[in-house]
Amino acid sequence: MRPFHIAIVDDDPNIRQIVEAYFQKEGYITRSVESAEAAIQLNETEPPDLWVLDIMLPGMNGYEFCRRIRTESETPIIMISARDEEVDKILGLELGSDDYLTKPFSPRELVARVNRALRRWERMNNRGELAPSLENDQPTGSFLVLDKEKRFVYSFGTEVEVTAKEFQVLSLLSEHPNRAFSRDELLTLIWGDDYFGSDRVVDDLIRRIRKKLDHIPLETVWGFGYRLRISEGNREG
Template sequence: MKDAIIGIVEDDPHIREIVEAYLHKEGYKTNSVDTAEKAWDLWQESPPDLWVLDIMLPGMNGYDFCSRIRQESDIPIIIISARDEEVDKVLGLELGSDDYLTKPFSPRELVARVNRMVKRWEKYHDKDSQAEESEPSLKNGDLTLSIEERRVFWQGEEVEVTAKEFSLLQILVSQTNRAFSREELLHKVWGDDYFGSDRAVDDLVKRLRKKFSDVPIETVWGYGYRLREREA
């Protein structure tokens, strides 16, 4: 997928040019902007396949932009930032970023992470396609998943979910009452080569609980999550 388009959001023109040059050399196409507001316009008009996102931006910052994107899509997001504090990395992951790279960074390392993210994204969608062929729908109480159409219904009403939210629900509904560890869910939803924090799982569950009132996703303290079986 070297014809993938990488969106670069970086207000430093020097860094922006270097990142573009290395990605072009690798065979990627790029669209670069210097503000999150311009990036949002780009998202509406011609969305890229992956974001390389700076945090410290004029106007809307990278965290807010990441959160806004996550309300609509699970497109891969790699955050680049001069801030190296653990709390900043954790916040980025909790808001939905897939990776975090601290400035100054090696352009070659960034390209390697982009390559890994693009391959994982392709593999992730291949798995989705296989799942769609095997099961037409899943149901647990008031929760129904149409696998073929990738639609979710709760108490008879359709609820919009992102790709990762759908994947997590599909895993839990397909094996109700089974406790999954955070690490296991991380690998199943994000891929085997994901090396981010398992806090991403907690954030995904938190988002689902907000969207579905009284959804029977239970926390298994110190371990992970399970979905209790309910009759229709």
């Protein structure tokens, strides 16, 4: 099995040097750049298996880079920043990052989070499909069809653009139709058991899914969480 490739995007050369040394000690192959613009060029020639991305960058910031990457790739992204405000964490996660770490941080903790993110990513890809697609035999009449290989979402025959986290939530809920998931369960299953932010990020993500898929029977279980209600009528389109 080939070693994973990690890309570090940070304008601080000391951080890049230290982080690269720790990753290389773990057996990872690393590349580091000092700007989002350079990272875009790197992604075109040598796309990595995971990004370690600073938010405060010269020129294009980390948020904009994350948004751009998510339009074309589900590659895991771990954001790092000197700011520790909850809104920054939520924004980063909503844009599609997989984790968030505040400076100053322990390089060992960063390595541990990268290891976890890559294990989750590998498990997800090895499963092939996170969930069975609904109505694959009649895609044009289905409110939800998930193409797991290409990671596309269709509703009544029309492709709907979703973020990585939105896709994971849709996959999880469609794999377990009619089961109610608590907000805490969704946080653990989608963001990982080491995420300690507010469960508001779950509500915001569900709100965005409903806005994009206005016919989806995604129900709120008041005081608990959410479930995807699948009846025989739903299955028949």
